[in-house]
Amino acid sequence: MGRYVIRRLLQMxxxxxxxxxxxxxxxxxxxxxxxxxxxxxxxxPATAAQLRSEFGLDKPVWQQYLTYMGNVxxxxxxxxxxxxxxxELMGTAFPITIRLTLVALFFEIxxxxxxxxxxxxxxxxxxxxTVLILTLVVISIPTFVTGxxxxxxxxxxxxxxxxxxxxxxxxxxxxxxxxxxxSVSLAYVTRLTRTSIAENARADYVRTAVAKGLPGRRxxxxxxxxxxxxxVVTFIGTDVGALMGGAIVxxxxxxxxxxxxxxxxxxxxxxxxxxxxxxxxxxxxxLAANLIVDLLYAVLDPRIRYA
Amino acid sequence: MRGATTVKWxxxxxAVALAATACGGGSSGGGGGADGIVSSSWxxxxxxxxxxxxxxxxxxxxxxxIFRGLKKYDPKTGAASNMLAEKIDSTDNQNFTVTVKDGWTxxxxxxxxxxxxxxxxxxxxxxxxxxxxxxxFGYIDGYDKVHPDTGTASAATLxxxxxxxxxxxxxxLSQKFSxxxxxxxxxxxxxxxxxxxxxxxAWVSKPIGNGPYTIDKYAKGSSxxxxxxxxxxxxxxxxxxxxxxxxxxxxxxxxxxLTAGNLDLVxxxxxxxxxxxxxxxxxxxxxxPAGIIQTLAFPFYDKAWDTPGGIKVRQGLSMAINxxxxxxxxxxxxxxxxxxxxxxxxxxxxxxxxGLCGKECxxxxxxxxxxxxxxxxxxxxxxxxxYNADTGSHKExxxxxxxxxxxxxxxxxxxxxxxxxxxxxxxSQVSQQKLHSPxxxxxxxxxxxxxxxxxxVYYTNASSNDGKWNNKQFDDLVNKANAxxxxxxxxxxxxxxxxxxxxxxPVIPLWYQNGSAGYSDRVTNVSLNQFSVPVYEQIxxx
Numbered sequence: 001m002g003r004y005v006i007r008r009l010l011q012m013x014x015x016x017x018x019x020x021x022x023x024x025x026x027x028x029x030x031x032x033x034x035x036x037x038x039x040x041x042x043x044x045p046a047t048a049a050q051l052r053s054e055f056g057l058d059k060p061v062w063q064q065y066l067t068y069m070g071n072v073x074x075x076x077x078x079x080x081x082x083x084x085x086x087x088e089l090m091g092t093a094f095p096i097t098i099r100l101t102l103v104a105l106f107f108e109i110x111x112x113x114x115x116x117x118x119x120x121x122x123x124x125x126x127x128x129x130t131v132l133i134l135t136l137v138v139i140s141i142p143t144f145v146t147g148x149x150x151x152x153x154x155x156x157x158x159x160x161x162x163x164x165x166x167x168x169x170x171x172x173x174x175x176x177x178x179x180x181x182x183s184v185s186l187a188y189v190t191r192l193t194r195t196s197i198a199e200n201a202r203a204d205y206v207r208t209a210v211a212k213g214l215p216g217r218r219x220x221x222x223x224x225x226x227x228x229x230x231x232v233v234t235f236i237g238t239d240v241g242a243l244m245g246g247a248i249v250x251x252x253x254x255x256x257x258x259x260x261x262x263x264x265x266x267x268x269x270x271x272x273x274x275x276x277x278x279x280x281x282x283x284x285x286x287l288a289a290n291l292i293v294d295l296l297y298a299v300l301d302p303r304i305r306y307a
Numbered sequence: 308m309r310g311a312t313t314v315k316w317x318x319x320x321x322a323v324a325l326a327a328t329a330c331g332g333g334s335s336g337g338g339g340g341a342d343g344i345v346s347s348s349w350x351x352x353x354x355x356x357x358x359x360x361x362x363x364x365x366x367x368x369x370x371x372x373i374f375r376g377l378k379k380y381d382p383k384t385g386a387a388s389n390m391l392a393e394k395i396d397s398t399d400n401q402n403f404t405v406t407v408k409d410g411w412t413x414x415x416x417x418x419x420x421x422x423x424x425x426x427x428x429x430x431x432x433x434x435x436x437x438x439x440x441x442x443x444f445g446y447i448d449g450y451d452k453v454h455p456d457t458g459t460a461s462a463a464t465l466x467x468x469x470x471x472x473x474x475x476x477x478x479x480l481s482q483k484f485s486x487x488x489x490x491x492x493x494x495x496x497x498x499x500x501x502x503x504x505x506x507x508x509a510w511v512s513k514p515i516g517n518g519p520y521t522i523d524k525y526a527k528g529s530s531x532x533x534x535x536x537x538x539x540x541x542x543x544x545x546x547x548x549x550x551x552x553x554x555x556x557x558x559x560x561x562x563x564x565l566t567a568g569n570l571d572l573v574x575x576x577x578x579x580x581x582x583x584x585x586x587x588x589x590x591x592x593x594x595x596p597a598g599i600i601q602t603l604a605f606p607f608y609d610k611a612w613d614t615p616g617g618i619k620v621r622q623g624l625s626m627a628i629n630x631x632x633x634x635x636x637x638x639x640x641x642x643x644x645x646x647x648x649x650x651x652x653x654x655x656x657x658x659x660x661x662g663l664c665g666k667e668c669x670x671x672x673x674x675x676x677x678x679x680x681x682x683x684x685x686x687x688x689x690x691x692x693x694y695n696a697d698t699g700s701h702k703e704x705x706x707x708x709x710x711x712x713x714x715x716x717x718x719x720x721x722x723x724x725x726x727x728x729x730x731x732x733x734x735s736q737v738s739q740q741k742l743h744s745p746x747x748x749x750x751x752x753x754x755x756x757x758x759x760x761x762x763x764v765y766y767t768n769a770s771s772n773d774g775k776w777n778n779k780q781f782d783d784l785v786n787k788a789n790a791x792x793x794x795x796x797x798x799x800x801x802x803x804x805x806x807x808x809x810x811x812x813p814v815i816p817l818w819y820q821n822g823s824a825g826y827s828d829r830v831t832n833v834s835l836n837q838f839s840v841p842v843y844e845q846i847x848x849x
Contacts, residue, residue: 030732032735033731039751045457046454047437050434054437084528088527151563155563164555167554251556268730
């Protein structure tokens with residue numbers, strides 16, 4: 001197990017450098033960011049030249065990348081064009097997005113798995129069919145449609161929520177956006193759980209457990225669910241990274257100033273410091289989530305071992 | 308009933324979730340009347356908030372609330388009148404003596420003297436301070452020493468600025484410029500307190516000014532609370548208790564918040580909502596001219612465009628664009644067809660002259676086609692109009708302009724749009740002269756003067772003359788107008804310069820842009836000034 005973890009951690013290093021380099025190159029290819037700083041007029045050449053040297057943009061790209069990575073390892077993610085430290089931006093943006101992700105995960109796990117268990121145990125019954133149709137509908141509607149629709153109905157028409165989230169973004173304001181972010185994944189979790197439960201419900205160990213006279217709830221939770229959760233956990237684990245990065249659309253609709261907002265702003269302004277910094281952290285989150293998923297396998301099913 | 312409990316649990320979770328949001332849906336509005344707080348939409352300023360470093364509307368909005376300069380532009384007429392200036396005298400239109408009024412202080416209690424201005428201007432002009440509006444000080448003598456085009460500055464202060472006494476300073480310009488005092492209402496010329504230099508980082512995180520509002524709280528990137536400054540000595544005191552600015556990532560969300568009663572003021576109605584705006588807001592929708600003109604610029608550095616026949620081609624193209632139809636259908640009358648190179652906000656006295664461009668800017672399909680063919684046709688056989696596709700609805704109108712030209716030419720390929728991914732990339736291609744076909748251009752005025760619409764954009768080698776057009780006759784007329792001491796005479800000479808542009812058509816004027824805003828029924832007396840910025844201090848809360 002220990003060797004496995006170390007090997008996985010070592011594998012992360014090339015992935016980390018590869019992705020950051022790619023992002024760095026992509027942002028650089030988009031052109032000269034200083035030109036966009038002065039609006040519809042040309043920056044005066046002397047100021048532009050000075051800004052360029054201040055942000056290190058006058059050096060070749062490989063050198064910029066090396067300097068940047070060197071700084072990152074000392075915890076310095078550079079400065080955004082508005083004079084704010086990127087670490088400062090991260091300090092405000094990540095807590096909000098993490099909160100949003102947790103809300104979304106909560107819905108995925110609680111609603112998704114519950115519905116999955118219910119439908120898995122009642123295959124072919126009306127409940128099952130209804131949930132299957134509902135999840136199909138949710139999967140086929142793009143998130144921004146769900147988001148705008150809920151915003152319009154709950155926020156404007158019925159006045160249940162505020163259409164936009166305030167800058168502190170407390171949990172209670174993030175419930176609807178969280179539900180929107182979670183919606184598609186939630187449907188997948190339901191379907192995954194359903195299939196897995198339905199498959200395992202006929203397994204020998206379940207029959208044994210029932211025959212032993214164990215209470216129904218114990219059979220379902222300790223025996224059936226535990227074995228059926230492996231594909232679901234894989235999905236949820238990879239989804240953590242996707243939720244954090246993919247919240248861009250939802251964050252924009254509900255005016256949440258999280259990671260998605262900073263990334264969007266950074267891309268619009270071609271601020272490589274912001275974009276690369278945020279993506280670097282997202283890559284780390286993604287890698288960590290994947291590692292945790294793999295380690296969880298062993299917890300759920302001791303038969304899965306690592307050399 | 309094995310699954311029953313789980314179903315119940317899920318149902319409860321949803322119910323709790325909805326109940327919790329309902330609790331969070333309460334309004335946070337403050338009191339009404341003179342202490343009422345107005346909430347308004349905002350965008351994240353692109354640059355740090357410093358007077359000489361702010362060149363876009365979002366940062367400008369704040370500066371407008373927390374700073375007052377020597378002059379102030381009347382929000383209705385645009386006329387510049389003295390604010391902190393007691394008088395600005397000149398005998399030759401080149402040497403000015405400025406006297407600062409007594410009794411003004413910054414909100415931290417520091418007295419405003421002539422030095423507050425001289426130091427601020429020297430700071431703004433100096434190259435090493437990276438101020439993006441440094442060129443505003445370019446008319447002052449010695450600017451080329453403190454802000455050379457390349458290399459390092461050879462002087463730290465402008466030689467044209469001299470402190471005379473506590474309340475007086477003198478300014479020597481490098482050329483005659485009779486309207487120069489009228490430029491001093493621009494925020495770049497604001498005075499700065501000592502705290503700006505001594506603890507710059509602290510100042511930038513919470514700027515201190517001398518305007519009707521002070522900054523109470525500033526959370527960079529998300530919100531700013533401004534409160535009325537009770538000891539403000541000016542006569543344009545705030546009529547409300549304060550302004551809460553909230554950053555929106557998407558102006559659609561801001562508009563939704565307004566319709567839900569969650570926000571009082573939106574100063575940028577999204578194009579997609581223009582068709583609903585009458586039904587949603589009724590007469591709480593404002594659509595007034597702003598000092599912005601949009602144009603098509605041509606690359607005169609490219610030989611193919613700088614030909615004698617090119618004039619006819621450009622005039623023909625101008626006549627091939629059906630401005631009326633496009634402003635009606637695409638912009639829903641939030642643009643007005645342009646017929647000169649200035650803006651209606653200047654007013655007739657200020658130099659706006661409707662129809663100055665005449666038939667050259669009027670749609671005439673038959674004549675347009677003839678002109679373009681007489682001039683030798685479109686260089687390269689195809690007109691590619693470059694624009695940035697990331698912001699604004701540029702694609703829609705560029706396509707419409709091309710459609711109009713294609714119809715005139717009877718050729719579906721005569722004109723196409725050439726999108727460029729980001730604004731920064733678009734600007735860098737324009738400024739590096741990489742474009743060899745026309746591009747969308749625009750000019751937002753810095754101050755309501757006809758000079759500002761012409762000289763920075765079309766004068767030979769001017770800072771925003773991206774197409775590198777040059778014409779001696781035009782330059783001479785601009786110089787002559789600047790030296791004119793009589794304002795009316797100066798304006799009419801600038802108009803003579805504009806007439807040269809009709810004959811040459813260096814850029815095609817398309818339309819004047821309006822400012823559009825909407826407000827809630829909680830507030831009254833909302834208006835936009837000529838820069839399409841709300842006149843915040845006049846807003847009254849019911």
